[in-house]
Amino acid sequence: MIAFVARRLLATIPVLVMVALFVFLMLRLTPGDPAAIIAGDNATPIQIEEIRERLGLNDPLPTQLAIWAGKLLQGDLGESFFFKKKVTELILQRVEPTLALAASTMIVTLLVAVPLGVIAAYRQGGWIDRAVMGFSVAGFSIPVFVLGYLLIYVFAVELKWFPVQGYKSISAGLWPFLHRLILPSLTLSVIYIALIARITRASVIDVLGEDYIRTARAKGLTNRAVLVKHALRNAAVPIVTIIGIGIALLIGGVVVTESVYNIPGLGRLTVDAVLGRDYPTIQAVILVFSFVYVLINLLIDLSYTLLDPRIRY
Amino acid sequence: MTWGRSFARSLLAAAAAVPMIAGLMSATPAAAETTLRVVMHSDLKIVDPIWTTAYITRNHGYMIYDTLFAMDEKLNVTPQMVDSWKVSDDKLTYTFTLRDGLKWHDGAPVTAEDCIASIKRWGSKDSMGQKLMSFVAEMKAVDAKTFTMQLKEPYGLVLLSLAKPSSNVPFMMPKRVAETPGTEQISEYIGSGPFVFSKDEWKPGDKTVYTKFADYKPRSEPGSWAAGGKVAKVDRVEWISMPDHQTAVNALVAGEIDVLEAPPHDLLPILQGSDDVALLNTNPLGNQYMFRMNWLHPPFDNQKVRQAALAALSQEPFLQAVIGNPEYYKVCPAMFVCDTPFAFTEGGDKLLKSDFEKSKALLKEAGYDGTPVVLMHSTDLAVLTNLAPVAADLLKKGGFTVDMQSMDWQTLVSRRAKKEKPSEGGWNAFLTSWVAADILNPISAAGYNTGCDKAWFGWPCDAEMEKLRNAFATETDEAKQKDLAKQIQVRAMEIGTHAHVGQWYQPTAIRKDKVEGMLNGPAPFFWNISRKDG
Numbered sequence: 106m107i108a109f110v111a112r113r114l115l116a117t118i119p120v121l122v123m124v125a126l127f128v129f130l131m132l133r134l135t136p137g138d139p140a141a142i143i144a145g146d147n148a149t150p151i152q153i154e155e156i157r158e159r160l161g162l163n164d165p166l167p168t169q170l171a172i173w174a175g176k177l178l179q180g181d182l183g184e185s186f187f188f189k190k191k192v193t194e195l196i197l198q199r200v201e202p203t204l205a206l207a208a209s210t211m212i213v214t215l216l217v218a219v220p221l222g223v224i225a226a227y228r229q230g231g232w233i234d235r236a237v238m239g240f241s242v243a244g245f246s247i248p249v250f251v252l253g254y255l256l257i258y259v260f261a262v263e264l265k266w267f268p269v270q271g272y273k274s275i276s277a278g279l280w281p282f283l284h285r286l287i288l289p290s291l292t293l294s295v296i297y298i299a300l301i302a303r304i305t306r307a308s309v310i311d312v313l314g315e316d317y318i319r320t321a322r323a324k325g326l327t328n329r330a331v332l333v334k335h336a337l338r339n340a341a342v343p344i345v346t347i348i349g350i351g352i353a354l355l356i357g358g359v360v361v362t363e364s365v366y367n368i369p370g371l372g373r374l375t376v377d378a379v380l381g382r383d384y385p386t387i388q389a390v391i392l393v394f395s396f397v398y399v400l401i402n403l404l405i406d407l408s409y410t411l412l413d414p415r416i417r418y
Numbered sequence: 419m420t421w422g423r424s425f426a427r428s429l430l431a432a433a434a435a436v437p438m439i440a441g442l443m444s445a446t447p448a449a450a451e452t453t454l455r456v457v458m459h460s461d462l463k464i465v466d467p468i469w470t471t472a473y474i475t476r477n478h479g480y481m482i483y484d485t486l487f488a489m490d491e492k493l494n495v496t497p498q499m500v501d502s503w504k505v506s507d508d509k510l511t512y513t514f515t516l517r518d519g520l521k522w523h524d525g526a527p528v529t530a531e532d533c534i535a536s537i538k539r540w541g542s543k544d545s546m547g548q549k550l551m552s553f554v555a556e557m558k559a560v561d562a563k564t565f566t567m568q569l570k571e572p573y574g575l576v577l578l579s580l581a582k583p584s585s586n587v588p589f590m591m592p593k594r595v596a597e598t599p600g601t602e603q604i605s606e607y608i609g610s611g612p613f614v615f616s617k618d619e620w621k622p623g624d625k626t627v628y629t630k631f632a633d634y635k636p637r638s639e640p641g642s643w644a645a646g647g648k649v650a651k652v653d654r655v656e657w658i659s660m661p662d663h664q665t666a667v668n669a670l671v672a673g674e675i676d677v678l679e680a681p682p683h684d685l686l687p688i689l690q691g692s693d694d695v696a697l698l699n700t701n702p703l704g705n706q707y708m709f710r711m712n713w714l715h716p717p718f719d720n721q722k723v724r725q726a727a728l729a730a731l732s733q734e735p736f737l738q739a740v741i742g743n744p745e746y747y748k749v750c751p752a753m754f755v756c757d758t759p760f761a762f763t764e765g766g767d768k769l770l771k772s773d774f775e776k777s778k779a780l781l782k783e784a785g786y787d788g789t790p791v792v793l794m795h796s797t798d799l800a801v802l803t804n805l806a807p808v809a810a811d812l813l814k815k816g817g818f819t820v821d822m823q824s825m826d827w828q829t830l831v832s833r834r835a836k837k838e839k840p841s842e843g844g845w846n847a848f849l850t851s852w853v854a855a856d857i858l859n860p861i862s863a864a865g866y867n868t869g870c871d872k873a874w875f876g877w878p879c880d881a882e883m884e885k886l887r888n889a890f891a892t893e894t895d896e897a898k899q900k901d902l903a904k905q906i907q908v909r910a911m912e913i914g915t916h917a918h919v920g921q922w923y924q925p926t927a928i929r930k931d932k933v934e935g936m937l938n939g940p941a942p943f944f945w946n947i948s949r950k951d952g
Contacts, residue, residue: 136825138832143464145471147585147856147864149545149874150835152471155601187463188622189603198621254664262668269668270660367660367669369624376661377461377623382828 109418110407117399124395125177125388129170132384138162139186139382160186173388182392183385185378192389195374202272203370205282206362207355209290210297211348218298219344222305223332229310237302244299249358253292253365260288270367289366293358297351304347308340315339341412349405356394451653452949454933457666458942459680461659462626465615466603468543471585473853477941480644481628481655482523483589483609486514486533487581488645491938493758493858495581496645498637499528499590499610501563509572509894516563519635522592523608523615530565534558535596537567537580537588542600544586546862549891550579574894575861582862583644583940584855612636612650612945626657628944641946643939651935651948663800670695670927676949678927679942682800683741689927696930699923700938703755703854704748705801707736708865709809709917710876711847715839717791717818718846722784724914727791727847730777730816731809733769733920739804741922750921753907754863755854760903765911769919777816790821792840794833794848798826805849805919834875849919855940860887860906865916878915 140156141148157163161172176183182192225237261269267288273281312318313336321335360372367373371390378386409416458477464470467479488498497503501517520528534557541551553573559565567576580588590596590610598604607615613628620626636647658675660666667685670678671692681689681697689695709731711718718724737747750756751766791813795806810820821840825833830848838844857863866887870879886909890902910916928936935946 136829136832138835141831141835142828143470143472145473145475145585146831146850147471147852149864149872151872152543153835159601185622189465189605190622195622199623257665257668262672265672269672269674270665271658271669271674364662365665367658367662367665369621369659373623373661380826380828381463382832 106410106418110403113403113406117396117403120399121392121395125174125392126170128388128391129173130166132382132387133166133169137382139384142381143186173385182389185386186383187381192385195386196371196389196393199369199371199374201274201370202368203359203363203372205272205275205286206289206293206359206368206370209286210293210355210358213290213294214297214301217294218301219305219337221298222302222344223309223337225302225306226309226313226336227328227332229306234306237306241299241303244295247295249292249296249361250365252295253289253362256288256292257365272366272368272370285366285368289362289368292365293355293362296358297355300351300354301344301347305340305344308343309336312336312340338412342409345405345408345412349402352398352401356398452651453654453656454652454677454944454947454949455656455658455675456677456942456944457660457669457675457679458657461623461661462620462657463622464603465607465620467589468540468586468600469603473585473941476585476587478615478626479587479589479609480611480941480943481613482607482611482615483587483591484520484611484648485581485588485644486590487577488643489581489583489855489940490642490645492642494645495577496639498581498645499533503577505576510569512567512569512576513560514565514567517635517637518563520610521633521635522610523631524592525633526592527562528590528610529562529593530559532593532596533590534565535593536590539591539596539598539600540586540588544582544588545864545867546575546579546582547586547588549861550576553892571892572894573892574899575859575891578859581644584853584862610634612648613655623659625659628655628657629653636945641937641943643937644941644943648943648945650945652944655944667927670929673929673932676929676933677936677942677947680924681927683743683746684800686743686925694929694931695927697925697927698936700926700936700942701854701924701940702938703758703858703940704921704923705851705853706750706755706857706921707733707740707805707849707851707919709805709847709849709919710834710865711914711916712840712845712876713878714837715844715846717784717786717789718914720784720786721913722780723786725912726777726780726784726786726816727813727818728768728911728914728917729773729780730812730818731769731917731919732772732812733918735772735808735812736805737920737922739808740801746925747920747922750918753910753918754858754860754903756921758854758858760859760900760907762904762907764904765908766918768911769917772812772816774816777818781817786817788819790819790840790846792844792846793820793822794830794845795822795824796827796830796849797824801851801922801924802827802849809847809849809919837877851922853940854921859890860903861891866906866910868913868915876916878913880909880913880915883909883913883915 140153143156144153184191221237225234228234257269260266268285271285273285275282318335321331363370363372375390460474462474462478464475467475485498486500487495490496499516500514503514505512541547553569555568555570557567592608595604595606612631612634614631616627616629630650630653636649639646641647663682666678667688669675711724713719733749741747751763752761753766754760793806793810796802806822810822813820834848836844840846860866864874867873868878868880868883886906893899932951933947933949935948937943937946
């Protein structure tokens with residue numbers, strides 16, 4: 106097991122190197138000049154040139170890459186072109202809202218999606234099943250920002266149950282923290298619930314046809330025991346896999362949700378950095394996202410050993 | 419006990435505990451202080467108002483810095499940090515004396531040396547500052563509060579330059595900060611303005627916080643534009659970053675913010691529908707659209723072709739397509755903005771009506787071979803998006819072949835700096851917008867600089883125009899200055915530096931039930947505003 110984890114962690118290094126190289130080149134080869142953006146709309150060509158020189162953007166690409174890679178190896182993600190702040194500091198400022206949003210979304214999703222999927226499988230073909238599948242299709246189809254605006258209009262502007270926007274740290278109190286997180290989490294979890302409910306339903310239906318389920322029923326176990334102890338546990342591997350895949354979906358959704366609800370998280374930082382062509386920040390955020398994605402997939406793989414004793418690394 | 423009952427009981431217990439925990443965890447409310455919550459037109463990214471011309475940074479500058487002179491709403495230059503000033507009979511020596519009791523935010527007194535260093539740094543970056551500095555022989559501190567500016571020859575724009583209201587504004591900084599080279603950003607944010615920048619609370623992309631500067635000494639005159647008494651009437655101003663316009667509008671309607679600096683025109687009906695929201699036109703001079711041509715490459719390297727473009731364009735279609743509501747736009751022949759001292763009709767009236775036949779005739783005369791006009795189209799800023807399609811349509815009707823290329827604004831501002839041929843990544847034309855305060859005279863307005871390589875993007879080259887601009891700059895007689903400005907407008911339309919394609923206004927939305935006293939100005943000012951409920 107330890108050897109497996111070590112191997113997998115080592116394997117993340119080439120992945121991250123490739124991501125870093127790709128992002129570095131993609132940013133420099135696409136149109137857009139950070140110096141022109143920094144200088145402002147009224148700046149003269151000479152002022153822009155001075156800033157380019159100052160930021161090292163006139164250096165040859167290999168030189169720029171070598172400087173960045175050198176700093177990266179020392180754990181320095183660089184300094185934002187705009188804010189005169191370390192990118193690490195910017196990321197740390199933004200981690201909490203994104204983690205809170207992702208965690209609350211995940212909790213809402215798991216609490217809703219897995220039971221829905223199991224019930225739909227158990228009542229396969231019935232009205233509950235059709236309703237769950239209908240919701241699932243709708244959940245996939247409705248864009249996150251449309252749902253966001255809809256929920257804001259109904260629950261924040263009209264009913265005034267929740268604030269329209271913003272984020273309060275948990276240090277400001279549990280209720281202010283939760284109050285601002287409910288609508289964004291609901292918005293973001295809908296697509297995720299749709300995905301996981303479908304997979305749960307399919308997996309449980311597969312398992313319910315197995316011989317050992319018939320045996321369990323023959324032993325006189327209750328329906329709940331059959332579903333939870335036998336069916337769900339054996340259907341867990343594909344469900345957990347899809348949760349891992351869904352992390353990518355979650356990262357994409359966070360970018361939109363954070364903009365609609367004005368949550369100052371990593372998603373907003375990414376959008377701002379891309380619009381401003383803030384190369385050091387974009388590179389760092391994408392590296393962090395990539396690392397998190399790789400790490401979550403590793404954790405998912407490790408969780409298989411707990412869910413299925415036959416799996417050994 | 420069944421599993422279901424046990425679960426339900428746990429759930430009830432948890433639900434009962436939540437308010438208790440929430441109560442325990444709620445932070446103690448801060449002592450009563452008045453806070454103004456504002457959503458600006460963009461997020462504050464750069465905090466050095468000399469290093470960038472970005473308007474948001476200029477607005478930040480107005481919060482924490484002060485200026486020696488300032489422009490009032492009648493566009494008169496009046497002393498601000500300066501108490502008294504005099505000019506020698508030969509108009510070569512200006513002597514400035516600072517007001518008593520001016521302090522930096524760290525408590526140190528503002529000195530003449532600080533001001534000299536600040537003028538020098540601004541003069542190394544800003545185009546109007548550079549022009550001023552080219553006439554300055556030396557600046558010398560006479561005592562702690564007085565300094566002189568010695569000129570090489572008389573210059574008519576000394577005070578106007580020091581009162582420049584928009585980017586880059588000559589803000590005063592402590593000497594140690596102002597000695598930072600103009601090519602580097604400052605790293606200490608201390609001013610002598612009415613608000614203090616709360617650096618520790620600044621979270622880029624989230625919020626920027628300013629607190630009232632208790633030791634600020636406002637002038638006794640009432641506030642007027644950037645001039646007069648800057649009386650901070652709230653303890654704290656928070657600029658909340660909110661890039662999504664719809665969210666910002668919802669937040670204002672719901673009362674979560676107090677001021678929305680620049681709501682897009684298409685969302686104004688929502689705000690007009692709210693009883694608690696008022697729309698203010700705080701910048702009555704507004705903004706002006708510009709169609710800029712590139713003189714380096716065909717077809718606009720030919721004066722007759724540029725004149726053909728001017729004949730084809732007219733202001734109304736642009737304004738209708740972008741702003742729509744005539745309440746927020748004005749057809750205006752004056753290149754230096756209507757209702758200002760240099761507002762003239764001569765020459766500028768060409769843009770009141772398209773004359774496609776004339777355009778076609780001029781193109782024929784010029785021997786235009788159908789070379790496509792590469793027109794850059796910005797797609798992501800609401801106040802610019804519809805401009806290029808209108809220009810393309812009018813130019814086509816005037817006989818041009820147009821290749822409109824769409825891109826985001828940031829790509830456009832990068833590409834417009836390229837001097838390459840349009841086929842190699844360069845360009846022929848683009849449209850932009852100027853805050854009127856930037857273009858009130860031919861020296862501050864970048865579009866009239868025809869200094870070839872030193873000119874603004876498009877690089878027009880015309881010795882006659884440069885002669886007129888220099889004559890304007892050195893003229894100290896107001897009547898003669900006006901005459902020169904008129905000649906410059908006529909010359910600009912003759913050679914085709916650019917086309918001014920309409921004046922438009924950006925309302926600011928406020929919660930009228932919560933705030934009052936917002937001043938007019940070329941930028942949003944937050945002194946003089948008070949909370950009704952505070």
